[in-house]
Amino acid sequence: MKAVLCTRLGGPRDLELADLPEPEPGPGEAVVAVKAVALNFFDTLIIAGKYQVRPALPFSPAAEFAGVVERVGGDVADVAPGDRVIGNIAYGAAREKIAVSAGRLIKMPAAMDFTRAAGVSVTYGTSLHALRDRAKLRAGETLAVLGAAGGIGLSAVEVGKALGARVIACASSDDKLAFVRARGADDVVNYAKQDLKEALRELTAGKGVDVVYDPVGGAYAEPALRAMDWGGRFLVIGFAAGGIPQLPLNIVLLKSYDVLGVHWGAWTERDPAGYRATLAQILKWCAAGTLSAHVHAVYPLERAAEALEEIAGRKAMGKVALGV
Ligand SMILES: NC(=O)c1ccc[n+]([C@@H]2O[C@H](COP(=O)([O-])OP(=O)(O)OC[C@H]3O[C@@H](n4cnc5c(N)ncnc54)[C@H](OP(=O)(O)O)[C@@H]3O)[C@@H](O)[C@H]2O)c1
Secondary structure, eight states: OEEEEBOSSSOGGGOEEEEOOOOOOOTTEEEEEEEEEEEOHHHHHHTTTOSSOOOOSSBOOOOEEEEEEEEEOTTOOSOOTTOEEEEEOSSOOSBSEEEEEGGGEEEOOTTSOHHHHHTSHHHHHHHHIIIIIISOOOTTOEEEETTTTSHHHHHHHHHHHHTTOEEEEEESSHHHHHHHHTTTOSEEEETTTSOHHHHHHHHTTTSOEEEEEESOOGGGHHHHHHTEEEEEEEEEOOOTTSOOOOOOHHHHHHTTOEEEEOOHHHHHHHOHHHHHHHHHHHHHHHHHTSSOOOEEEEEEGGGHHHHHHHHHTTOOSSEEEEEO
């Protein structure tokens, strides 16, 4: 079977396509014939050895996938051969077949295509966990999303709307802002042209936003923090801009803010039932048309490097996928 392999740490062009033996399911495992995988910004970091997860070489990147269960090992009751499923692992999905713990698999709706389904577990899962469990976002509150047209940003815009919030989408170009407006954002801020703090304050009549969702970090985190209302909640999602912000704790004290860390992968390991219930909710919303699960582009496994370069080059709107 074909597999995208990282045999040495580096950039997307250092990845190789290899031919590997097919996996066998161990106890509690299922072998899935992968139909599509979706890529994330962190895949560009993991292959460079710059992410918190550092797999032994060689390994396949890609954390989320959709496919068909082909075989199951002993002690597997919830999925059976022929089931169409999605799943989220730390890495290893960019290959034709994978053996995974059956507990990581969720059955997908009959009408959903594999490419869209592959890209919902990390992004929409993180956003629902962050907004519902960590920020406790309430209907009628105002949510500002940074990097709003990226994979995880778009998911936060759409989950925020599904939870009844007013969503202000913030991104670096007018094209990206038109894209998120078309997918439900109520207001937009172009932080490449506008002062982020002032724009968020203006859009809330000087009051400030209730929740900030920040997957970007760098220079945008502090102005976004300073644009929150009393009791605001700041969700630390990631650092796509590269710099890890140093936030002023005096402002956190003065405005009674909560700064909330979000670690989807670790949470799903600690709360397997919560993982499955969260993704079941996401798939239900996808089937109902509440979430777009928008795919920006699909590449074959052989062109995984180009797919990752779209993400690293800040070009992707929604998800970039690999068809298998
Ligand atoms: N906490 C968690 O559990 C969790 C889970 C999943 C992902 N994440 C993190 O979320 C972040 C975003 O992931 P993603 O897959 O959604 O990425 P993505 O689709 O590439 O989106 C990231 C966005 O960040 C902005 N950005 C600003 N500076 C950038 C730069 N130098 N390079 C690339 N993008 C830049 C871009 O928006 P503009 O051009 O509009 O600024 C881009 O759309 C990553 O840091 C990832 O590790 C965290």
